Amino acid sequence: MIKKRTRRPQLWAWERTALGMGFKVVAGVDEVGLGPLAGPVVAGAAVLPLGARLAGLDDSKKLTHAQRLSLDRRIRRHAVAVAVGQVDAGEFNRVGMTRARQLAMERAVAALGVPVEYLLLDAFDVPESPLPQLAVVKGDSTCASIMAASVVAKVHRDLQMIAFDRQFPGYGFALHKGYATAAHQEAIRFLGASPIHRTSWRRVRELMAGGAVAEVVEIDEFADPAPAPAG
Numbered sequence: 001m002i003k004k005r006t007r008r009p010q011l012w013a014w015e016r017t018a019l020g021m022g023f024k025v026v027a028g029v030d031e032v033g034l035g036p037l038a039g040p041v042v043a044g045a046a047v048l049p050l051g052a053r054l055a056g057l058d059d060s061k062k063l064t065h066a067q068r069l070s071l072d073r074r075i076r077r078h079a080v081a082v083a084v085g086q087v088d089a090g091e092f093n094r095v096g097m098t099r100a101r102q103l104a105m106e107r108a109v110a111a112l113g114v115p116v117e118y119l120l121l122d123a124f125d126v127p128e129s130p131l132p133q134l135a136v137v138k139g140d141s142t143c144a145s146i147m148a149a150s151v152v153a154k155v156h157r158d159l160q161m162i163a164f165d166r167q168f169p170g171y172g173f174a175l176h177k178g179y180a181t182a183a184h185q186e187a188i189r190f191l192g193a194s195p196i197h198r199t200s201w202r203r204v205r206e207l208m209a210g211g212a213v214a215e216v217v218e219i220d221e222f223a224d225p226a227p228a229p230a231g
Contacts (some may be wrong), residue, residue, distance in 0.1 A: 011144040014120050014136055015050055015167065022119035023132070026144025029105050030122040032060070032153045034097060036178030037188070037204050038171070039161050040086040040096075041114045043104035044153030045112050047080040048145050059141035060150040063143075075148045082148070083111035084156045093200040102126055109151075122146050127133040157166065168194040177220070185213040 018026045031142040050053075054074055056067060060165035063071070076082050085107025086098040095103065105126050109116055119126065119133035122140045126133060158177055165174035171187045171194060178184070178196075180203065188207040193199050203214065 002178040011142065011147070012051055014134065014139075014143045015048075015145055018044070018118045018120065018134070019050065020199050025114055025116050025119045026120060026145065027081075027109060027112060027116045028120045028139075028147070028149045029108060029126075030140055030144060030146050030150040030153060031101050031104050031201075032150065033157050033178070033222075034101060035180075036198075037180050037184065037201065038089060038173065038178035038194065039164065040088045040157060040196075041092060041100045041104045042084055042157040042201070043101075043155070044082070044084050044087040044149035044151070045105075045108035045116075046075060046082045046145050046148040047112060047114060047116065048075075048148055048154060049078065049080060052078045054144070054148065057144060057151070059147065060154040061140075063151070068151050068155050068158075069149075071151050075152060079148070081151055082111040083108050083113070084153055085111055086157075089196045089198050092198055096200070102128055105129075108153075120145050122150065163202045164186045164194075164196055168196065180214070182213050189213070 013220060015026050025047060027045050027047045028043045029043060031041055033039055033041045034143045056071060060068060085104045087104050092100045106129060116131060119131050119145055120134050121133055122139055123135055136143050136146060140150045161177040162174045170191050171184055176184050185207055189210060193204060193208055197204050199205060
């Protein structure tokens with residue numbers, strides 16, 4: 001039996017529009033890791049051939065770690081260019097969240113090594129960049145280039161956090177990737193802050209001072225999606 005490919009041409013609508021405006025090199029850009037209590041902010045940037053076949057490409061938060069790893073390899077194989085940029089916790093503490101996001105994105109674009117002419121970004125623009133750009137609402141689930149950038153950024157950051165788990169044992173970085181789970185908050189209360197914690201954040205300082213663990217109210221972006229029920 002021949003399996004039919006699932007194609008979603010609408011995922012390339014923003015790229016087609018930009019190319020139709022005369023821009024020859026269009027990059028998708030997205031960042032991950034704004035919300036955690038620890039670790040870097042990482043941005044990915046990707047220039048893809050229009051209509052590149054990347055089966056399974058989706059919002060990186062909806063994919064399992066294994067799916068993201070597989071996609072990351074295929075994205076890098078098919079991309080015209082792909083790169084990451086990041087801001088570590090120390091710099092984050094100095095410049096703040098908004099500037100950290102901008103710097104990570106700027107660095108990712110600069111690292112592409114190709115003459116980018118137009119940027120497609122997920123929701124937020126990069127005001128310091130001289131390049132024409134468009135902030136796409138929900139771009140990480142509706143625009144192929146942004147989705148690819150998000151996958152690359154998330155894989156890069158997750159692997160760093162797994163490595164940090166070995167370097168700074170006891171915090172559980174490999175499990176929660178730095179997000180504010182109850183277990184992570186308890187670890188900060190007991191162990192204090194590590195060199196990769198964002199001590200500029202009040203929540204971290206409160207925990208360092210023995211403050212109570214707060215309820216985790218945000219979606220656990222770090223967690224793999226639950227498997228679909230059998231049957």
